[in-house]
Amino acid sequence: MDRQQSGRNLTQQLVHVLGAAIASGRYQPGDGLPSEASLCDEHGISRSATREAIKMLTAKGLITSRPRQGIRVQQRAQWNLFDPDVLGWILNASPSLEMLREFLQLRMAIEKEAAALAATDRDRVKIAAIGVALQQMKEAEEGLRDPVEADIAFHINILNATNNPFYIQLSSFIETALRVSIRFTNRIKGVETASYANHKKLFDAIDRGEILAARAASAAMQAEALALIEGELDRREIEVNAATA
Amino acid sequence: MDRQQSGRNLTQQLVHVLGAAIASGRYQPGDGLPSEASLCDEHGISRSATREAIKMLTAKGLITSRPRQGIRVQQRAQWNLFDPDVLGWILNASPSLEMLREFLQLRMAIEKEAAALAATDRDRVKIAAIGVALQQMKEAEEGLRDPVEADIAFHINILNATNNPFYIQLSSFIETALRVSIRFTNRIKGVETASYANHKKLFDAIDRGEILAARAASAAMQAEALALIEGELDRREIEVNAATA
DNA sequence: GGCAAGCAAATAATATGACAAATAAATTGG
DNA sequence: CCAATTTATTTGTCATATTATTTGCTTGCC
Numbered sequence: 001m002d003r004q005q006s007g008r009n010l011t012q013q014l015v016h017v018l019g020a021a022i023a024s025g026r027y028q029p030g031d032g033l034p035s036e037a038s039l040c041d042e043h044g045i046s047r048s049a050t051r052e053a054i055k056m057l058t059a060k061g062l063i064t065s066r067p068r069q070g071i072r073v074q075q076r077a078q079w080n081l082f083d084p085d086v087l088g089w090i091l092n093a094s095p096s097l098e099m100l101r102e103f104l105q106l107r108m109a110i111e112k113e114a115a116a117l118a119a120t121d122r123d124r125v126k127i128a129a130i131g132v133a134l135q136q137m138k139e140a141e142e143g144l145r146d147p148v149e150a151d152i153a154f155h156i157n158i159l160n161a162t163n164n165p166f167y168i169q170l171s172s173f174i175e176t177a178l179r180v181s182i183r184f185t186n187r188i189k190g191v192e193t194a195s196y197a198n199h200k201k202l203f204d205a206i207d208r209g210e211i212l213a214a215r216a217a218s219a220a221m222q223a224e225a226l227a228l229i230e231g232e233l234d235r236r237e238i239e240v241n242a243a244t245a
Numbered sequence: 246m247d248r249q250q251s252g253r254n255l256t257q258q259l260v261h262v263l264g265a266a267i268a269s270g271r272y273q274p275g276d277g278l279p280s281e282a283s284l285c286d287e288h289g290i291s292r293s294a295t296r297e298a299i300k301m302l303t304a305k306g307l308i309t310s311r312p313r314q315g316i317r318v319q320q321r322a323q324w325n326l327f328d329p330d331v332l333g334w335i336l337n338a339s340p341s342l343e344m345l346r347e348f349l350q351l352r353m354a355i356e357k358e359a360a361a362l363a364a365t366d367r368d369r370v371k372i373a374a375i376g377v378a379l380q381q382m383k384e385a386e387e388g389l390r391d392p393v394e395a396d397i398a399f400h401i402n403i404l405n406a407t408n409n410p411f412y413i414q415l416s417s418f419i420e421t422a423l424r425v426s427i428r429f430t431n432r433i434k435g436v437e438t439a440s441y442a443n444h445k446k447l448f449d450a451i452d453r454g455e456i457l458a459a460r461a462a463s464a465a466m467q468a469e470a471l472a473l474i475e476g477e478l479d480r481r482e483i484e485v486n487a488a489t490a
Numbered sequence: 491g492g493c494a495a496g497c498a499a500a501t502a503a504t505a506t507g508a509c510a511a512a513t514a515a516a517t518t519g520g
Numbered sequence: 521c522c523a524a525t526t527t528a529t530t531t532g533t534c535a536t537a538t539t540a541t542t543t544g545c546t547t548g549c550c
Contacts, residue, residue, distance in 0.1 A: 009503065009540090011300070035530065046505040048293065051531090055256070055297045059304035059328075067531040068513040081414040082327035083304075099410075105362060106355075106411040113354030165344075166351040169326040254511095254532065281502065291534045296502085312502040313542040 010045050014053035016085075017043070022062050022073055023089035033063065033071040060086050084172045091180040097236070100184055101229050103177050108222045110170060111155065115214040118161035119206045126161035127207055133157050134203050137196050148182050154199055158206070185225060188232050198224070255290050259298035261330075262288070267307050267318055268334035278308065278316040305331050329417040336425040342481070345429055346474050348422050353467045355415060356400065360459040363406035364451045371406035372452055378402050379448050382441050397423050399444055403451070430470060433477050443469070 008016070018033070027033055034042065039050045054071060057063045061080040065071040080086050091099070118127065133153035140147035152175055159167045159174065198221045205213035253261070263278070272278055279287065284295045299316060302308045306325040310316045325331050336344070363372065378398035385392035397420055404412045404419065443466045450458035 011503080015304075037530085046503095048296070048504060048506090051293070052297055052300045052503090054531095055300045056304040059260075059301040061328075065531065066513075067511070068515090068529055070530065076410065077413055077416075079414070080325070080328055081411060083306075083325055102409045102411055105358070105407075105409055109354045109358030110351075113350070117350060162350075164347045164350055165321065166326060166347055168322055169324070171322075256532080280500090293533060293535090297532095299502095310502065311542070312540070313500055313544090315501065 010049045011052045011056070014039070014043055014045065014050065015056045016089075018053065018057060019060075019062065019085060019089045020093065022057075023086070024093035027073045029073045029075045031073050032069075033073065035070050062086065082170070082173050084176050087173060087176050091177060095180050095184060097184075097229055097233050100181055101226065101233065103181065104222060104226050104229065107174065107177075108219065108226070110167070110174075111158065111222065112215050112218045114159050114162050114167050115202060115206060115218040116211050117164060117167070118158055119209050119211045119214040121161065121163050122209050123161055123163055126157065126163070130154060130157040130161060130203055130206065134196075134199055137199055141196055148179065151182060151199075152178050154203075158202075161206070181225075185228055188228060255294045256297045256301070259284075259288055259290065259295065260301045261334075263298065263302060264305075264307060264330060264334045265338065267302075268331070269338035272318045274318045274320045276318050277314075278318065280315055307331065327415070327418050329421050332418060332421045336422060340425050340429060342429075342474055342478050345426055346471065346478065348426065349467060349471050349474065352419065352422075353464065353471070355412070355419075356403065356467065357460050357463045359404050359407050359412050360447060360451060360463040361456050362409060362412065363403055364454050364456045364459040366406065366408050367454050368406055368408055371402065371408070375399060375402040375406060375448055375451065379441075379444055382444055386441055393424065393427050396427060396444075399448075403447075406451070426470075430473060433473060 021027055033039070036047060036050055036054070039054075040047050043050070054063065054065055058065060060083050061074055061078045063071050063073055079090075081090070118130075133150055133156075136145055136150035137147065137154060139145045140150045155174060155178060156171045159171050162168070198217070202214060202217035202221060205217050266272055278284070281292060281295055281299070284299075285292055288295070299308065299310055303310060305328050306319055306323045308316055308318055324335075326335070363375075378395055378401075381390055381395035382392065382399060384390045385395045400419060400423060401416045404416050407413065443462075447459060447462040447466060450462050
């Protein structure tokens, strides 16, 4: 059995199996999934558990289910991309560079403005939390700590410091995607892109309430990551062209 | 019975009743909801339907449910704000000016960058759709059409023109919130803030691929709306102070 | 008195079987 | 060929029984 699923109840298990299957493209949008009865048989569980799983996936926008028509995969535009589960399934299924770039394009918009808001609001407690994460990044550079977790904590804490529930809500979204993203960019470059120095610059700007500087520092940091990804995309394109020539 | 709910099945009805009740604060985060059995009695439906509703709300992050602990409302940070249902329940329950401002702060970040991306991508078909919406806004000024729908279509089509699934996914979010927002700002000002001229400037910039101009036009448009809201917030503050003095 | 192991009660989780309602597809009548 | 009707399939709902999990309590030991 799947290790990740042990410990969860049957409904949750089925939700994750089906969610992952849909995200991976095994069931295409517009396609029908097996009927309730088939799903019960295939997974060896009761109809109650199956139906509850179906309802959860419906709530996340992945499927619809109507009498006589059965269960169908929704168009991707309907999927609740900002649901941590859904995003996780998608990113784990196909963490393509294209999607990584698209994700970064959104992060750029959000984090740039979040930095500006944090600098405007100047919530001492919340900003101190950013400082702690920054300190942990420094320790990570000396090998004393996990660099990925510290990096994530830094970005999350900026969102928190906006004191805007919409930005705060994006934490789980950013976290999930950031985790995949960092893994990917590290694979490309080998070394951490997001260096301590860059992050410190951003922190200082927020700490001093320098709104424009904060926005600029955030933009600069992400532009660097974007350049890395787009460079890699170009490189692969050239490879493909060379192979077909 | 509630008009909005007729035509939906029992599970969906209960989802909306409970979702609205939670968003309205009738059940506070941390509080327990009635047990499954009680909910069945109260709403006169079976356990299956009740449980499926519970599962859907769980999938949206509003509640958790564990044996012996019962059903509990999650902290607001766990709520899936970007789920159109959840956002709708919240905005309809308490469309406070504060939340409107917070929402606008997010829109500023997203739409500014979306405009820039649309100008970069220059997808002729998608940009033409923005143009159609713009035309409808003009017709609306002459009373030939619903101004709100045209306005919404304009903004949605910009998101679409990014060709970035994350931005596109935000359409339903923006739409839900925009609808409440427009209703509110119109109540304050009486007249449409978002005039045709402003929107045309933004469209032209995107159409011509002028990235910086697009970003600026978007920012200017929203800064205006933000000023309106913050002015109203100040006015109310003064009112309160005067009343207590 | 404090602490650990075990016990009991409450609650959700799952299973099963039956029937109702909705709807897509086939059939029939014109 | 079209429209109305019927049929068959699939989900929606209900009722009841059983199982699993958790919390709080109790008991007995140190």
